[in-house]
Amino acid sequence: MGEAARDSVVDVAVVTNGVQIQNGGGRDEGSLELDIYPLSCYYFGSKDAVPFKNHTLADHLHRMKSNYAARGLRTCVEAVILVELFKHPHLLLLQVRNSTFKLPGGRLRSGESDIDGLKRKLTKNLSENEEGDGTEWEVSECLGMWWRPDFETLLFPFLPPNVKQPKECTKLFLVKLPMSRKFIVPKNQRLLAVPLCQIHENHKTYGPIISGVPQLLSKFSFNMIES
Amino acid sequence: MGEAARDSVVDVAVVTNGVQIQNGGGRDEGSLELDIYPLSCYYFGSKDAVPFKNHTLADHLHRMKSNYAARGLRTCVEAVILVELFKHPHLLLLQVRNSTFKLPGGRLRSGESDIDGLKRKLTKNLSENEEGDGTEWEVSECLGMWWRPDFETLLFPFLPPNVKQPKECTKLFLVKLPMSRKFIVPKNQRLLAVPLCQIHENHKTYGPIISGVPQLLSKFSFNMIES
Numbered sequence: 465m466g467e468a469a470r471d472s473v474v475d476v477a478v479v480t481n482g483v484q485i486q487n488g489g490g491r492d493e494g495s496l497e498l499d500i501y502p503l504s505c506y507y508f509g510s511k512d513a514v515p516f517k518n519h520t521l522a523d524h525l526h527r528m529k530s531n532y533a534a535r536g537l538r539t540c541v542e543a544v545i546l547v548e549l550f551k552h553p554h555l556l557l558l559q560v561r562n563s564t565f566k567l568p569g570g571r572l573r574s575g576e577s578d579i580d581g582l583k584r585k586l587t588k589n590l591s592e593n594e595e596g597d598g599t600e601w602e603v604s605e606c607l608g609m610w611w612r613p614d615f616e617t618l619l620f621p622f623l624p625p626n627v628k629q630p631k632e633c634t635k636l637f638l639v640k641l642p643m644s645r646k647f648i649v650p651k652n653q654r655l656l657a658v659p660l661c662q663i664h665e666n667h668k669t670y671g672p673i674i675s676g677v678p679q680l681l682s683k684f685s686f687n688m689i690e691s
Numbered sequence: 692m693g694e695a696a697r698d699s700v701v702d703v704a705v706v707t708n709g710v711q712i713q714n715g716g717g718r719d720e721g722s723l724e725l726d727i728y729p730l731s732c733y734y735f736g737s738k739d740a741v742p743f744k745n746h747t748l749a750d751h752l753h754r755m756k757s758n759y760a761a762r763g764l765r766t767c768v769e770a771v772i773l774v775e776l777f778k779h780p781h782l783l784l785l786q787v788r789n790s791t792f793k794l795p796g797g798r799l800r801s802g803e804s805d806i807d808g809l810k811r812k813l814t815k816n817l818s819e820n821e822e823g824d825g826t827e828w829e830v831s832e833c834l835g836m837w838w839r840p841d842f843e844t845l846l847f848p849f850l851p852p853n854v855k856q857p858k859e860c861t862k863l864f865l866v867k868l869p870m871s872r873k874f875i876v877p878k879n880q881r882l883l884a885v886p887l888c889q890i891h892e893n894h895k896t897y898g899p900i901i902s903g904v905p906q907l908l909s910k911f912s913f914n915m916i917e918s
Contacts, residue, residue, distance in 0.1 A: 496833070552852045606723070608909035621909035622887050625779045660849050676906045682835035682848035683907075 498640075498684040503547045503554065503657055505644045513652035514588065516560070528615055528631065535574055538632045541582040542569030543639040544607055544677055547657055548688045554657035555677060557670075558589065558649070565656070565670050567636070567677075579603045582637055590655075592648040600645065604638040607680040610673055619672050634673060636680065643689070725867075725911040730774045730781065730884055732871045740879035741815065743787070755842055755858065762801055765859045768809040769796030770866040771834055771904055774884055775915045781884035782904060784897075785816065785876070792883070792897050794863070794904075806830045809864055817882070819875040827872065831865040834907040837900055846899050861900060863907065870916070 517527065531538055544567065545556040557565045568589050572581040583598025591600065610619045612632035623630060649655045663670055664678040744754065758765055771794065772783040784792045795816050799808040810825030818827065837846045839859035850857060876882045890897055891905040 550852065553849070606910045608906060610909065620888070621891060621906040622780070624888050625777065625886070659852070661847070661851050664848060676903075679835060679848040679903045679906055680909075682837065683833045 496684050497687045498546070498638075498681075499687045499689055500546045500548045500553055501641060501643055501689050503549045506547065506641070507644075507646045508655060509592070509646060509648045510651050511592070511648045512650065514650040516652075525615060532615075532631055537630060539572045539578070539581075540570060540632065540634040541572060541578050541585065542567035542634060542636050542673070543582060543586055543603075544636055544681065545639045545641060546681075546686075547641070548686075549657060549659070551688060553660050553681070553686050553688075555660060555663060555674075557656045557658055557674065559654040559656055560652070562654075565658075565674060567674060578606075578635055578637070582639075586639065589653070590647050590649060592646055600642075602640045602642070604640050607636045607638055608676070609636070610634045621676070636673070636677070638681075723911050724914045725773070725865075725908075726914045726916055727773045727775045727780055728868060728870055728916050730776045733774065733868070734871075734873045735882060736819070736873060736875045737878050738819070738875045739877065741877040743879075752842055759842075759858055764857060766799045766805070766808075767797060767859065767861040768799060768805050768812065769794035769861060769863050769900070770809060770813055770830075771863055771908065772866045772868060773908075773913075774868070775913075776884060776886070778915060780887050780908070780913050780915075782887060782890060782901075784883045784885055784901065786881040786883055787879070789881075792885075792901060794901060805833075805862060805864070809866075813866065816880070817874050817876060819873055827869075829867045829869070831867050834863045834865055835903070836863070837861045848903070863900070863904070865908075 517523075528538065546553045547556065548554070556568065558568055559565055568586055569582055570585040570588075572578065576584075580598070582603050583601045586601045587598050588594055608621060610621055610633070611623050611627070611630045612619055612634075613624050613627040613630050615631055619634070647655060658670075660678040660681070663675055665675055667675045669675075744750075755765065773780045774783065775781070783795065785795055786792055795813055796809055797812040797815075799805065803811075807825070809830050810828045813828045814825050815821055835848060837848055837860070838850050838854070838857045839846055839861075840851050840854040840857050842858055846861070874882060887905040887908070890902055892902055894902045896902075
């Protein structure tokens with residue numbers, strides 16, 4: 465699988481500070497173990513582009529408003545997926561048009577469950593066969609939720625006081641990877657592996673949700689499996 | 692109990708923006724429910740001052756260094772305790788000398804478990820009888836961990852790359868309150884109830900650990916019990 469990953473069609477750009485590290489000891493009781501596997505365990509390929517619905521911020525705002533009027537609170541589900549590189553956990557992010565970073569995921573359909581919706585989105589954006597049933601995705605616990613009280617850019621990790629009708633809720637789920645698998649990414653997106661140390665508190669580059677992911681993961685003790 | 696709280700000896704200073712709020716709907720699958728009770732359910736009193744070990748930052752640094760040389764990695768355990776006020780969750784913080792805010796908790800003794808150590812510290816700083824066995828404290832899950840790679844002020848919610856010998860690990864545990872209880876606080880400390888909306892991303896006032904607590908709690912759906 466290591467060879468396959470190196471020969472892959474799609475760049476899995478690894479954003480790293482290039483420092484070789486070792487994991488010090490000392491974690492014990494009260495923390496949860498999370499197995500993560502080296503990036504080289506995975507194969508990365510590409511498939512046809514998936515069209516984007518929102519070409520501008522104004523489009524996005526317009527869609528949010530009309531969708532809210534029709535269906536009420538919009539719920540988004542996003543995946544926190546980790547791989548190991550240089551003995552440090554890296555988060556998988558999608559990059560759209562060489563600018564916006566986003567976690568894999570998207571908006572739920574009306575009546576769809578969080579888990580089903582996230583599996584559908586992951587299959588659409590990261591799997592070979594879009595018609596798959598999503599069984600290859602192990603959606604684990606909810607790590608956090610962010611609320612949009614109004615049609616503006618501010619998000620909060622709680623429902624702010626005096627907000628009666630939030631417009632959007634984004635839920636982050638841990639998605640556990642098996643020891644090997646294929647990621648097949650639409651051609652108009654890039655899949656990146658970004659070290660947690662670069663994401664932490666880096667609001668400017670990654671926005672409030674992604675830059676808070678290292679904290680949401682901090683209860684875990686990472687068990688980095690040798691390839 | 693409501694009367695008792697209002698007549699209490701110790702000020703439980705409530706830091707609030709004073710806005711009456713209502714909790715909007717919409718949380719469902721994938722989130723965990725957490726019962727929280729109104730501040731008025733609790734009684735607050737005072738007891739003799741507990742002496743502080745570190746009077747200056749230099750003292751603290753010196754103690755950390757000599758303790759590390761003698762015993763290695765220092766582990767601190769801290770409690771995230773919530774009450775409800777104005778339909779918004781408030782975090783209980785201790786304020787020392789009208790300046791530093793801290794979560795209740797402290798350093799583990801050599802060989803002491805996280806849970807036992809946290810119960811001991813909570814009993815010391817928040818219970819009537821310091822000789823108590825700690826059974827009145829329900830220590831729940833670990834919410835996060837912060838690492839101090841060196842004897843300096845920077846903390847990270849992960850073990851940074853190339854850090855082999857971290858100097859300190861601080862673990863945050865959710866502590867669930869019963870429907871009523873007494874808090875008896877040393878006279879040289881104040882117990883505060885601070886709304887999550889004021890703490891979120893407020894690094895300057897509360898430091899990195901406390902200001903990240905709202906995010907660590909964001910996976911919970913708060914079930915606010917009427918008093």
